[in-house]
Amino acid sequence: MVTHVPVTIQVLDVNDNIPAIAGGNSAVIVCEGTKYGQLIQTLRAADLDNFANGIFSFYFPAGIPTNPHFTVKDNGDHTASIISQRREGFSQARDQEVFSLVLVVADGGEPPLSSTATLSLRVCVCQRTTRGRHNSVCQAEAFLSPAGLSIGAVVAIMLCIVILITIVMLFTQLRNKKASKEPLMISEEDIRENVVTYDDEGGRRGRHGGL
Secondary structure, eight states, rough: OOOOOOOOOOOOOOOOSEEEETTSSSOOEEEETTTTOOOOEEEEEESSSSSGGGGHHHOOOTTTOOOOOOOEESHHHEEEEEEOOOOOOTTTTTOOOOEEEEEEEEOSSSSOOOEEEEEEEEEEEEEEESSSSSEEEEOOOOEEESEEEEOOHHHHHHHHHHHHHHHHHHHHHHHHHHHHHSOOOOOOOHHHHOOEOOOOOGGGGOOOOOO
């Protein structure tokens, strides 16, 4: 007698993947003129575990001084918002180029796993869309040389140097070519020294003066 019984095997997810901030290696753009309380960017967490272990929370790590210019708001939907806490706003000319913000993202597994990320926040002049809103993309800035010249001035100077070098090379070639075409001048003294006459009279060879 044989009985066939279907058996369902449920594989339980083990919380063995550490959550991380999606795109954590990319810099966060802080637009110049961002006001107090304004949203800078929304962060999203990523985890290879299923939804039961993927309930994320965001917070600052204990024991590390927080950056007073920014705060993080946990939205409760696997995202967090970076919000400006600076009342006088940001200026690319006045502020340092990059700010650092240390943030912890943790999941809801048992036991919970977490990771710490250091975000880089760069202050720059942002481009604007047709609607006049910031799209968190830095404008192309003119490169400044150590002398304070723009890239256009540097290119113009380099072009002048190349033209000057080309003119010098052409002048040198023409001068060498002209020198090679000049006839070879032989002095009269060289001609007299090179003329030799022979007198066979008396059975003896003698050398007499030339011209």
